[in-house]
Amino acid sequence: MNILVLGGTQFSGRSFVEQAVDAGHHLTILHRSPEAPGLPEGIRHLIGDRDPKDPDNKGDGLGAIKQLLDNGERFDCVVDMCGYTPRVVRESCELLKDHTDLYLFVSTISVYPVSPDAQPSEDWAWEQLVQLDDEGVEEVTGETYGGLKVLCEQVVHEYFPDNHIIPRPTIIAGPHDPTDRVTWWTRALSTLDAVIIPEPPAGLAQFVDSRDLAAFFLKCITENITGTYNCAGPQPGLTLHQFINQAHTALNSSTKLLEAPHAWFKEHDLNPSRDIPTWIPDEMQSVYKVDYSKALEAGLENRPMGDTLRDVRAWDVDRGEPDLTAGMSFDRLQELVATHA
Structure with a gap:
């Protein structure tokens, strides 16, 4: 074509x-x-x-x-x-x-x-x-x-x-991601002794791998699949804690996951989406509740989340781990870890 x-x-x-x-x-x-x-x-x-x-x-x-x-x-x-x-x-x-x-x-x-x-x-x-x-x-x-x-x-x-x-x-993840929202997590869970996460419930999480998205585009073009399609993943109903824990496992991480109440984050002037990437406030949860069944029926195929996370980590290492564009700095995070402990 x-x-x-x-x-x-x-x-x-x-x-x-x-x-x-x-x-x-x-x-x-x-x-x-x-x-x-x-x-x-x-x-x-x-x-x-x-x-x-x-x-x-x-x-x-x-x-x-x-x-x-x-x-x-x-x-x-x-x-x-x-x-x-x-x-x-x-x-x-x-x-x-x-x-x-x-x-x-x-x-x-x-x-x-x-x-x-x-x-x-x-x-x-x-x-x-x-x-x-x-x-x-x-x-x-x-x-x-x-x-x-x-x-x-x-x-x-x-x-x-x-x-x-x-x-x-929805949020797009994968190698070459300029937003670093998922990259922040893969680097944190691969390099830090501990991170602080919100205690459950902390809502849902959705993202789609850029390569799966591209494959869906190509399928629609070559098979003349027209219309509008919500594109999300990696699995229906994924919670933020499932995302973090599955990332921890996929990356073979030894990082400690320290839970804190939501009020603790407010007390320390931490904004969910600004400082803790992929975590969004309760009043915005519709962002992660998008119905993408139509795209799945049309042929969107989401790879296992662990594959995306490992590929993102490998890409981040290959590019030399520059300063991240998302999330709080790791220096700030470690100061908070010391306070939390």
Whole structure:
């Protein structure tokens, strides 16, 4: 198949590109970096920003795609890995609407409002999803991200009403993860004498391996599986404590797990999602209650969680264990461990 990827050099996009090339597909990638280390050979690279209004655009951007289209090229699928604002997504859809059979737009479970008890489903109407007070906003923040993705999805529906694929992933984990949310745990459980964890119950946990997500994308494209799909894992009903304990076992860890009441974390000014990655407050538990049965029925296959965790740890060691972008520092954590003891 002839596939155009918008983005595709980072994390889940990289996983998709690698798998698509391995499967023998022809890939063209539009991205901003003149260098894209680690990607397979045989890819056609187009350099530039997809946003025509970007003043820092260093390449041809959408103009490079237009030149291909003007020369008669047609794509079997467009994979949009980096659409964050409806204006920019509309530019791409308008250009490609008559030149592709499928349009895959990577969205997010952040399109669903957070609550303690809801179980978000693809059946929810637009009105039930996150709404923005100002639909013209283009700054992507924690407050606008979900609402902007909703508007992007609506644009894709407008241009590709019957031939869209819209995966809504939960937290994504795996090698090359720039967020370090799961990496924080794999490093902590591999290098520290002790960590402090919230005593149960501490809610649920969900994530999907970037490589499993990429495999699902490729399956949908090659088998013409259209529609919207919540993508999560690694196993239904996984609790935070099951995640931590299974990680402890998978990594053959000797780290002591010291439990503390939730009030203890508040007393020490610790924020669940900021300082203890993957732990979220009770009022936000719907984030980990996403119904992903539709994706499982369509062919999403989640690998054993231990495989993901061991691979993340190996990648982290291979990259030299740089400073983490998630969670409290380990120095701070060890100070708290001493206080707790």
